[in-house]
């Protein structure tokens with residue numbers, strides 16, 4: 001059986017529920033979940049027990065009868081701050097394992113496909129969604145939270161950010177994508193953005209599919225796709241292009 005499991009990771013995952021990739025989401029809006037995580041391939045993967053979702057209502061850990069979770073910022077200023085004792089109690093209610101504890105935050109390290117791959121390869125994640133002005137700094141330190149941002153803009157809360165990050169991880173879990181190799185050929189995987197894509201009809205509104213893609217010459221097609229990927233990356237993401245390291249199939253970096 002063990003040999004069989006090695007060659008069929010999906011079957012192995014199914015037969016041992018402790019292998020399920022576990023997402024625990026701490027939020028003031030548990031009704032927002034599963035949201036898009038319940039649809040399409042991500043929702044199907046949950047039905048197949050490839051991953052599991054647990055939502056924890058931070059308000060359940062409020063320490064007064066009004067169920068308040070926030071208070072005014074020390075030193076003054078606008079808005080409210082989530083109290084450390086309440087956030088910590090919510091985290092401690094699930095943090096009984098080795099999963100990273102992540103705080104979605106515009107101040108965090110920008111999320112990358114590299115970090116997504118690392119998270120997907122691990123046991124799952126505990127994700128706290130902020131609201132108001134954010135979270136008391138002491139709980140971030142005391143619970144060793146990793147702050148992750150999904151971009152240089154400010155959302156009203158961490159729920160959409162958590163969904164984006166979780167979706168990116170879950171689609172990489174074995175058995176989620178129909179063609180398990182397709183994730184390897186996408187934007188960021190080789191340090192470049194993806195080349196342009198086309199499908200039938202061959203001609204649409206006077207615009208043709210580039211001839212080389214119809215040639216059947218796989219070497220030429222791969223060369224064209226790489227050239228296009230480099231052109232797009234150089235124009236749109238000079239930062240990525242600068243860091244791009246050509247591999248064995250690509251000797252140029254102009």
Ligand SMILES: C[S@@+](CC[C@H](N)C(=O)[O-])C[C@H]1O[C@@H](n2cnc3c(N)ncnc32)[C@H](O)[C@@H]1O
Nearest residue numbers: 104105106130133134149150154155157158161
């Ligand atoms: C209104 S924002 C707080 C913004 C915070 N006062 C600041 O200036 O950095 C409320 C919550 O939304 C979430 N959030 C907002 N923008 C985000 C982003 N770009 N990435 C991840 N989470 C974000 C965080 O959980 C944050 O605590």
